[in-house]
Amino acid sequence: MFQHLQIAYGFICVASALIVSGVVLLLVIKWRNLRMARMKDEARKKQQDYVAYVIAHLDADEELKLPVGPLGKWDLAVLEEQLIELAERVKGKHRERLAELFERLGLPEKELARLTRSFGVNRLDAAYKLGAMGCSQAAPALLSVLKTERDEPGRFIIARAIARCARDTADLREMVAHMVALSPESPRLLAEILSESAVDPAPLMREWIEHSDWRLVLIAMAGMPSTADRELIGSLWKLIGADEKEVRINAAKLLLRTGDWVTPQQVESLIKHPDWEIRSLTAKSIGRWADASYVPLLSRSIDDENWWVRYNAARSLAKLGDDGFRALCEIASQAKQKEIADLAMQNIQDALRDESAGSGQAGAAGAKTKHAMYHSYFNTQRAGHMTG
Structure with a gap:
């Protein structure tokens, strides 16, 4: 009986130690998160004048100035986050000017290093940031990473980054070829991703609308503009008799979008x-x-x-x-x-x-x-x- 009491006492001690350790660990994590949030907030306040300057001068002709003084690792990370938030809200010339600023700050090189050295969430985060920066130098590395990504949501994050970083239609074609092989049920999402590219996807759409692969045909139809010429309309009429039912129905939807096409x-x-x-x-x-x-x-x-x-x-x-x-x-x-x-x-x-x-x-x-x-x-x- 005495031996049983010793075992019970030992179990209580171990359990108590584990509970105390767990509570201490939670408190440490909470303190660390609060400290990081406070540091982040301080860095944001420090950079808010510079971010306001960038926003005010996006339409200007002169080159955007770099922040005054050296930036610490933490300050640079927070500035990168703020500029990426801004890049996600703008297009065209404004995005191009931000891409130049990212380059001068050395941010694409930093994220490229993360992309090639990291795995899982960190690698996807690096891919997303490279896409937001529109870094064309990252296209080959992103295409390589796409081929090794097993998680489907992760593949779409990388595919979007490739579209934004694409150098030419060859990059877009390679990305789509890989995506349709693994995710053939997402033509609309792929068409939306292609629409975010600085490279005009229209030549690819014209090529794919006549393609024998119905998956590429569906992407072309999903990305078709609201106005179409006679050649495109003629291609749609051919698809009304396609073997794949989904292709026939989508072709009919496009033809019937306006009474002017029929x-x-x-x-x-x-x-x-x-x-x-x-x-x-x-x-x-x-x-x-x-x-x-x-x-x-x-x-x-x-x-x-x-x-x-x-x-x-x-x-x-x-x-x-x-x-x-x-x-x-x-x-x-x-x-x-x-x-x-x-x-x-x-x-x-x-x-x-x-x-x-x-x-x-x-x-x-x-x-x-x-x-x-x-x-x-x-x-x-x-x-x-x-x-x-």
Whole structure:
């Protein structure tokens, strides 16, 4: 029994020592963090006049001056952080001037050394900072590091840094080739990363839109500008018949972004496409264009086998003024399928309600016209009941 008490006493002593050690360690860490935060705050205050000078002279022609006097290691680290925060908020000429300042302060060399010597979080932090600085000399090292990075979020951090540091389209092409091999499901993110590069990615987009690799095609479509020339539009039309469904749908989305890119014959072919997603997109887009000439086409699409196509066709008819409203009334009064008649009637109700809520003389006139039209088809009910 005495031996058991000794064991218990020993256990209590060890546990107490561990608890005390843990508390002391936590206090030391807290003190260290508070001390670093205080030092950081003091360094920021010391550098705030210089940072204000840099901001005020970004538009000037003369070279930005370096800080007065030697900078300690801690002061330089804090200044680097402040200038990177500024670089993330500016573009074009302002970012170029900051890149020159980073170079003269010797910061890219410091981060390049960290990039090649560090691992994990420290290496990613160095890559991020090099990207923020726009250091073109870092591109080869970043490309090399990208090939050894196993963590997917880490790869995207490095890829963004490569885009910002790229010397030419060859750097961008190499980065994207590696990324699509390991992360093929992120075309939009890769297109966004490419858009941050000082190197114009447009030649790559034109090259990839015709590529046999659907992953590159998706990146090209995600990065396509809001205005396109005939050549690009022609490439999109070819992709409507692509083997990969995601490519077909994305091509349709781009073509239907504006009614100026499609002819009535092309719209008709899209609304008859084998993919219900493309038929639904087409029906929905017509309502956004507010082109009443497509009323007959939408009226036929309301009989589509897919519910989403029918739903978007009815919604778009409701947006096409009096012609669309009249078509809905005809469908609701003549449809043989109750589901289609109910869908048309629901959109009639919504249109009457929206028109009645409209303000001004135009709203009142529109409501009166639609009420009269409704009565001509459904004279057994009052429109007021429909909108109440």
